Structures are given as C-alpha cells and as structure tokens.
Amino acid sequence: MPMPIELSFSNGAAILTIDNSPLNLINAEVRAGIQHCISQVLETGATRLIITGAGTTFVAGADAKEFGQLPVDPQLNDVLLQLAHLPIPTIAAINGAALGGGLEIALACCYRIASTSAKLGLPEVNLGIVPGAGGTQRLPRLIGIEAALDMIVTGKAVSAEQALKMGLIQLLADDPLGAAIALDDDVLEAAQAPDNLPSPKPNHVAAEVARAHVARRMPGQNAPHVAVDLVAASAMTPLHDALASERAAFLDLRASDQARALRHVFFTERTATNKGRTYPRPSRDAETAIVVGGGNMGAAIAYTLATAGISVTVVERSASSAEWARENLQKLIDQGISRGILSPDAGKAVEDRLVTVSGYDALPPTDLAIEAAFEDFAVKSAILTELEGALPPETIIATNTSYLDVNRLSDGLKHPARFVGIHFFSPAHIMKLLEVVRSDRTSDDTLGAAFVLARRLGKIPVLSGVCDGFIGNRILSSYRHAANRLLVKGAIVDEIDAAMRGFGMAMGPYAAQDMSGLDIAYANIRRKAAAEGNCCGHVPLVERLVEKHKRLGRKSGAGWYDYGPDGKPSPSELVASEILRVSEEMNFTRREFSADEIVERLLLAMVAEACDILDEGVAEKPQDIDLVMIHGYGFPRWRGGLMHHAKNIGKDRLAALFSALVREDPCDWRVPRNLERVFAT
Incomplete structure (x- = not known):
C-alpha cells in the first residue's frame, strides 16, 4: 500500500x-x-x-x-x-x-x-x-x-x-x-x-x-x-x-452535540450525492431539456438547467405567454449577474442556452422534458400526454409536482418506465433539495439518469416513494396542522413563529406560509378534503382567511400577519378574532403555552409523521428525512435534522411524551407504531 x-x-x-x-x-x-x-x-x-x-x-x-x-x-x-x-x-x-x-x-x-x-x-x-x-x-x-x-x-x-x-x-x-x-x-x-x-x-x-x-x-x-x-x-x-x-x-x-450533528449531516449529504451509483449510469448525460411552464417555478428550473450547461426550450401556451416566460428568465439572468453569481460572459452563455416557444408543434428532440405547471391533476396529465406524443420514446419525462400522485400521472403514458417525479423546491435555482419520486413503474435506468442530473445541478437528491406530498410536504402538513391546533387551544401566531425561530428554524410556520401564499395552502386543503375528507381535528382557519377575508399572504398584503408598505409583518387583530371564533366553535378552553411546549408539540407532530413515512417505505431511511427537512424546510442544520434530533431526545422519552399527549387529546395524537424500529439503531 x-x-x-x-x-x-x-x-x-x-x-x-x-x-x-x-x-x-x-x-x-x-x-x-x-x-x-x-x-x-x-x-x-x-x-x-x-x-x-x-x-x-x-x-x-x-x-x-x-x-x-x-x-x-x-x-x-x-x-x-x-x-x-x-x-x-x-x-x-x-x-x-x-x-x-x-x-x-x-x-x-x-x-x-x-x-x-x-x-x-x-x-x-x-x-x-x-x-x-x-x-x-x-x-x-x-x-x-x-x-x-x-x-x-x-x-x-x-x-x-x-x-x-x-x-x-x-x-x-x-x-x-x-x-x-x-x-x-x-x-x-x-x-x-x-x-x-x-x-x-x-x-x-x-x-x-x-x-x-x-x-x-x-x-x-x-x-x-x-x-x-x-x-x-x-x-x-x-x-x-x-x-x-x-x-x-x-x-x-x-x-459537542452540535459538532456530532453537523458531522452526521456532512456524511449523510455525501451518501446522498453518491446515491446515483446504485443505479445504472445513463449512456450519455442530458445535454438538452424541455420545461413546460415559464412561471416562477418553471423559469427557475430552466435557469438552473441552463447554468449547468444544458440547452433548454421553455414551452408556453401562446406567443404572449412565451414572451412573459422569456422576461422571467432574463430577470433571473440579470439577478445572477448583479449578485456576482454569473459574470457577464457567463450570463450571455446562459441566455444563449434558453429558448421560449409556444405550443408543442415541432419541439426539438430532447434528453429530458419536465412539466412545471400548477398543481392541477388534469392540467399536468394533459401536458404529460402531449409531451410524450411530441417527443421520441427515449426521452425521460418528469413531473415537478409537489403533492400529486405520480402513479396516477403515469397511467396515461405509453412509456411509464421513462417517467419520474423530480420535485424542485422553490426557488429552484437556490434551494439544494431535489426529491426524486419513484412511481411503481419508473425504471432503474430512469432513476439513474435523475440522480446524475441532480449531481450535475449541484442538488442534494433524496429518493421518495409515492404518497400525498411525498416526504417533505407530508411532514409539513402535519407540522402546520399541529400549529393550528395550538392556535385554537390558546397559542398566538407570533408566539409560535418566535418559538420555532428560537429552536433554530429559518422561519416560523406562519411567516413561511405567508411567504408561499395561503392560496396554495387553501387549494391543497380543498384537494385533500375532496379526495379523503378532512383529518380528525382539522382547524378551518386557512379557509376562513382566504374565503372570507381574501388574505393570501405577502402577495396580498395580508395573511396570518398584516403587512405595511415596507413589507414588515405585524400581528393582525382580524386573524386573532377569527382564531378565537374557531376556538369557541371547536369547544376548546384556551390556555397559555410556553415556547418549550410549542416546540415540543410541533416537533412531535413531525416525528410522528416521519415514522409513518419510514414505516410505509416512502423514505428509505431516517437520514433521508433529515436531508429533506434541512435543505427543503429550514430545519436547523446544527441539530442534525429532524430524526437525528429525535434520536438525541431518546426513544423512551419520546414514547412518554406521545403517551401524555394521547391522554390529553386522543383525536389528535397517537404513539407512532414503529417508534421502536426507527430508533433501534
């Protein structure tokens, strides 16, 4: 040696x-x-x-x-x-x-x-x-x-x-x-x-x-x-x-615990970036791509691909929409240059790799096609069918859906083995997480190509199975549900946000939802309710704020918070009154919650959902959940991620905390069925 x-x-x-x-x-x-x-x-x-x-x-x-x-x-x-x-x-x-x-x-x-x-x-x-x-x-x-x-x-x-x-x-x-x-x-x-x-x-x-x-x-x-x-x-x-x-x-x-946590993340990231080696490597890397949709997400995906050296055609419905998409792309290039991320020459090279067109006629042969339309099953399904009809059968077709059933989306395709979910997080050119969603018919060759693409884009890829919201958004739904339950039991919006920031989250749940838009949360609530009904203990606050008061978050100047001309948030008396009204309707006796209680309950809600995700095989291992929460949702890196932090709390302590909450509110809490297995190692 x-x-x-x-x-x-x-x-x-x-x-x-x-x-x-x-x-x-x-x-x-x-x-x-x-x-x-x-x-x-x-x-x-x-x-x-x-x-x-x-x-x-x-x-x-x-x-x-x-x-x-x-x-x-x-x-x-x-x-x-x-x-x-x-x-x-x-x-x-x-x-x-x-x-x-x-x-x-x-x-x-x-x-x-x-x-x-x-x-x-x-x-x-x-x-x-x-x-x-x-x-x-x-x-x-x-x-x-x-x-x-x-x-x-x-x-x-x-x-x-x-x-x-x-x-x-x-x-x-x-x-x-x-x-x-x-x-x-x-x-x-x-x-x-x-x-x-x-x-x-x-x-x-x-x-x-x-x-x-x-x-x-x-x-x-x-x-x-x-x-x-x-x-x-x-x-x-x-x-x-x-x-x-x-x-x-x-x-x-x-x-220290922090150093151990950060080492855990470091090695977990290294394992994730090498994940693609477990699948067949494609015969050639993707050099051309099509992105359907030139809005904020689609433009950011196209820009990300182009900065990695891939030539991209952005497809829109009409000539005017294509021009709008081109303007969105140019804004991203200009921002990259102004922030020093791109040199002027590099910006010009990225611009040269981006083309916008209207319709699916005469699309060039391409290695990869990604639909990035809004979260509507019928719209996405139609786009995927049109893409497959317009492109060679060897083209990999991907959906950027955040929630929808990837198995159902593949049903109408002639070559479902070449179909995969590639869930970028917003903004796609900044966020490092990429959920690679495997349908029941996605081939290993297609997964190999997806992981090679992730590495080329500098992303952290995590393999997910099919479920509503995949790994990250499914945990996020439980997190927000638990936060809303705290609101109607006596907590206050800015108290919850402050408690989670104190824990180390990049943003509290309500500031984050105002940023993404209550209309998105509202549409998702309606979609899930139509499919399976509301869960036990559902708190109808988002519906009230959107339907009754048209509060959509920062984009409308009002959401969970009021926003002044300077964009700074302040507590809303209207929101407080709606919380009190819903609390009375649900027959809760309100009490104060300490910051520690708030953090504990919201973490337990996320851990419980994560245990189910592991039990169902949606996530392969706890470390994958750690990466998703850190890189997609602002969980503090120095705590090692959700499951690493839970392991530090300890299985016995977690079981005792869950049991106490079950006694208090059996409608809303249960002891995760596989807690023993998740924390056995």
Whole structure:
C-alpha cells in the first residue's frame, strides 16, 4: 500500500508531497508522515522545504471520520509548530484546494505560492468546530483581523486571486511546485512564517460586526461565537497562549452535540450525492431539456438547467405567454449577474442556452422534458400526454409536482418506465433539495439518469416513494396542522413563529406560509378534503382567511400577519378574532403555552409523521428525512435534522411524551407504531 507522504529532492530543495487520494485528507498517518519527513529534512542538508499535494488538490482538510474518535498523536497543531520553526525556509506550493487543516499547513510556512485555480479557506465552523492547528492565530497575522474574521466565521473559501490581494499568498503560478523550486534565495530569506510576524492590530469594530452577523445569520450555533473570540484574541494574547486556547476550544467543540450533528449531516449529504451509483449510469448525460411552464417555478428550473450547461426550450401556451416566460428568465439572468453569481460572459452563455416557444408543434428532440405547471391533476396529465406524443420514446419525462400522485400521472403514458417525479423546491435555482419520486413503474435506468442530473445541478437528491406530498410536504402538513391546533387551544401566531425561530428554524410556520401564499395552502386543503375528507381535528382557519377575508399572504398584503408598505409583518387583530371564533366553535378552553411546549408539540407532530413515512417505505431511511427537512424546510442544520434530533431526545422519552399527549387529546395524537424500529439503531 503506497505511503501517503513522499519525500524527494531537487536542486537542494526537499519536496514533501502529500498523497492521500482523492482529496489528500489529513489523518493520523499523514500527520505522522509529515512529522517524520520534517526530521529527515533537517538531516539531509536541504536548503528549503517545499510542501505540495499530489494530483490537483493541495489538502482538502482533515478526515472528518477521525473527529468522532479519540485524538491520535501526533496532533496537527504540534506538527505545524515544528514546521513553523524550522531553521530552513518553508514554501507551500498550493496546487489546488487548501481547506481547513490544508490551509493551516500553508499558514505555518514562510512563503505561499498558489495555482490560479486554487481555493483557500477555513470551513471548520460548518462542522461545528474552529480551526485547531493555528488557523485563528496565523491567518490574522497575515491578512488582519477583519479579513480573517470574514473567512473563519463564515467558513467561506477565497480564490487564489483574492488570496493574493489579501496577502494570504505571495505568488500566483501555473506550476506552483516549479515556481517554489525556482524561487530566488533572497526573496525566500526575507520571508517569515506568521509565528515570527507581529500580532495584528486590534479591531474591536470588526469583532462586534462579526458577532452581530453570527447572532443574526447563525443563531444557536456555538462555533462561530468561539471563532470570533479566538480571532479577536490574536491581537492581544501571546501566540503560545493563544494557540493553546485555540486547541482547547477545538477539542471542546469537537466533542459537542452540535459538532456530532453537523458531522452526521456532512456524511449523510455525501451518501446522498453518491446515491446515483446504485443505479445504472445513463449512456450519455442530458445535454438538452424541455420545461413546460415559464412561471416562477418553471423559469427557475430552466435557469438552473441552463447554468449547468444544458440547452433548454421553455414551452408556453401562446406567443404572449412565451414572451412573459422569456422576461422571467432574463430577470433571473440579470439577478445572477448583479449578485456576482454569473459574470457577464457567463450570463450571455446562459441566455444563449434558453429558448421560449409556444405550443408543442415541432419541439426539438430532447434528453429530458419536465412539466412545471400548477398543481392541477388534469392540467399536468394533459401536458404529460402531449409531451410524450411530441417527443421520441427515449426521452425521460418528469413531473415537478409537489403533492400529486405520480402513479396516477403515469397511467396515461405509453412509456411509464421513462417517467419520474423530480420535485424542485422553490426557488429552484437556490434551494439544494431535489426529491426524486419513484412511481411503481419508473425504471432503474430512469432513476439513474435523475440522480446524475441532480449531481450535475449541484442538488442534494433524496429518493421518495409515492404518497400525498411525498416526504417533505407530508411532514409539513402535519407540522402546520399541529400549529393550528395550538392556535385554537390558546397559542398566538407570533408566539409560535418566535418559538420555532428560537429552536433554530429559518422561519416560523406562519411567516413561511405567508411567504408561499395561503392560496396554495387553501387549494391543497380543498384537494385533500375532496379526495379523503378532512383529518380528525382539522382547524378551518386557512379557509376562513382566504374565503372570507381574501388574505393570501405577502402577495396580498395580508395573511396570518398584516403587512405595511415596507413589507414588515405585524400581528393582525382580524386573524386573532377569527382564531378565537374557531376556538369557541371547536369547544376548546384556551390556555397559555410556553415556547418549550410549542416546540415540543410541533416537533412531535413531525416525528410522528416521519415514522409513518419510514414505516410505509416512502423514505428509505431516517437520514433521508433529515436531508429533506434541512435543505427543503429550514430545519436547523446544527441539530442534525429532524430524526437525528429525535434520536438525541431518546426513544423512551419520546414514547412518554406521545403517551401524555394521547391522554390529553386522543383525536389528535397517537404513539407512532414503529417508534421502536426507527430508533433501534
């Protein structure tokens, strides 16, 4: 088995190559290898030490699998302390991504040369930890407190060009290793490792701005707060003491519930992106696509496909509708350019890949066709039939339905094996979740193509079986039902929203429903009621607000909240009075609910539905539900997702909580029938 570290020599330079493919991740063997090579270099009389990575990656970080285990010596912080104080010049030849511990290796060197394609960053906060091998102390000595806070607290990477401007690296080169070997001795002798540079100037304003950012954008998370304190301390604390504080904080955070939860999500996402390997790979990737519908969702889907290099034809009913769709697409392109997501040239390339047409006559042969019409079974079924008639039989046909029965939609198709549900979440060009819905007749080949497409689009794919609302919207329905039950029992709209935000949800259920539109919720309630009747304990509040008061949410300036000219929400007296009226009609005695009670009940409602989804085989495993809730519904990532959080609560505690609620309200609650199996592992 090849060693992960190779030491070679060229023109008096010792070259240490980290070769732990595919990403050159740092593990105990790599750390030991670096330490051993450092000792060897001192014995060889080499005049400089160059560290680089094999292949196209420098070092993409530490092996996160080790984070859940006891630390194994040597530790990276100790190895890098040796590297930073070597008596010969050290150069990091950064040939690709230098992330986490990879960048910390580079920071311990005297000189840093990067390829133009390199990315440099310290993303540790995304795993619930902070840099633990000098990153919070050496980086500020190179680029200052403000820039270091921006990189470390957000976890975002910078390009090599940005790194050069910031002073993070000293040189750009197409061949960093060659440039390091050829570097002039005088230039190298003047370079110093950050350990020998003066402390950065204090910047209390930047630290306070970072703390405000963390409170606003990263509520409930511990690691970003710790990162701010460590970076700020680099200006005032002796390096030796600051490095010790950093290491202690790293080890403490690494053992925390948040870090365990974030590692769970990290590995679950990796598994999801590799899911497609379990299905046959298509003979060719999709290069052309048709999207039926150029409204907000259809345009966003088409834009997403086009930004991935796929040529897209958007189909509308008429010439005027096609022009309207083209305007929607252009708005998305313009927004991408204005936000810096697309360069002007890239925007023009995306525009060139998008064509709008009216009708199904003379559609070009295509690899993939997606209908993105509104949620009406008859409309979608008719579109799918027309698409199949207008396209070659090998074309994969997909529906973007959020709720409808994919099995029934496939009934009218001649080639149902080539039909699949591909449920994008709104806005489709931003949201990462993609529910891949398998009908009873969808072939494995078609699923393989769907997963390959998801990977190309940069989405997190989750396989779902067929049921009303699939995984995410089915859980959302139970969540909203439980919230409405709380309203008529005594809770208040903004109390519920505040409680769920306090738990870590991106938005409360009522603010979120106002954003999506009460008309959508109303249409779904009517559709389900017509098919199967209202569930036990249904609360008819959405119907009252829509039918009686025409309150549709933000789009109408009034929903669960009132909205002023500035768009800011405020509690509605009208809504409060309707809640009281419905509460009386349903014979509830109202009482106050604490934030903890609100959170507990809404989480239990979601967990109960998720257990049913698993029991029915709609979702394959609890981890899939975690991804759906995080990437589709704003469940706090740092809690690990719904089922991971439920597992932390514990099976026995959950059973006791459900039993207590059943005694209080047997119409609305039951103990999930498969709680034992779901939490057995």
